[in-house]
Amino acid sequence: MGRQPCCAKVGLKKGPWNPEEDKKLLDFLLNNPLCCWRLVPKLAGLLRCGKSCRLRWLNYLRPDLKRGLLSESEEKLVIDLHAQLGNRWSKIAAQFPGRTDNDVKNIWNTHIKKKLLKMGIDPITHKPFSPSENPSDESHGEEEEVKTPLDSLCSDSEKSLASSSVSSSSVSSSSSNSISLVKDEIIEVPPMEAPAIDWDEPMWLLEMDEFKGLEFLSNDFDENLCI
């Protein structure tokens, strides 16, 4: 017997969320933070699947989310982390409070990747393209010196900061194109200036004071729905 789908897909709404749905979901989650995701849409009166609700919360409704592009230094750190972790966006995003894996992934695909390509650096291997395979004609004959992404983007002081941010013992040497990282090894990265919320903690442990300003929230908390 195969695995059942996470939810019955028949009759469920897909696509963009509207403000009313957002309000319902946010209101429900704030009042019933311990509910499992599968029950959330049913109890919140939403015609969505639990996964969709979870994604909406994580990527859009979370109160601590940061919007917009990354700063220069954050971009450099993303490049450095990506060089060592590969496409492990959740691990990379964990180093940026208020950023989701989806967010980091999008920023990588739309901005950073292009920057690297323009610089003649392979965003996958983080090594300069050889002249024959360099997709960027603009850099032909301009860059004699072989540079790493960090060399190209960082000042010396920034380099030391960025390179110290990831424990070299946990990853393979960057001289190899393959990333060999033992699963779930802990990457020691100093926290960014903002205090990081530990998203490994259950969401009901989060500081909820930030929500107080949201006028549409109801005050009644249904403890029966708590686990």
Next chain:
DNA sequence: AATTACAGCAACCGCACATCT
């Protein structure tokens, strides 16, 4: 002004993993 191309981002899908029974 209309059309096309592109960029950015939100959201979905399928699989993997962890936990529970």
Next chain:
DNA sequence: AAGATGTGCGGTTGCTGTAAT
């Protein structure tokens, strides 16, 4: 131990706004 269930993750798609023609 094995199956069921819930959640997390990464890849990909598709919608929307904007720039270019």
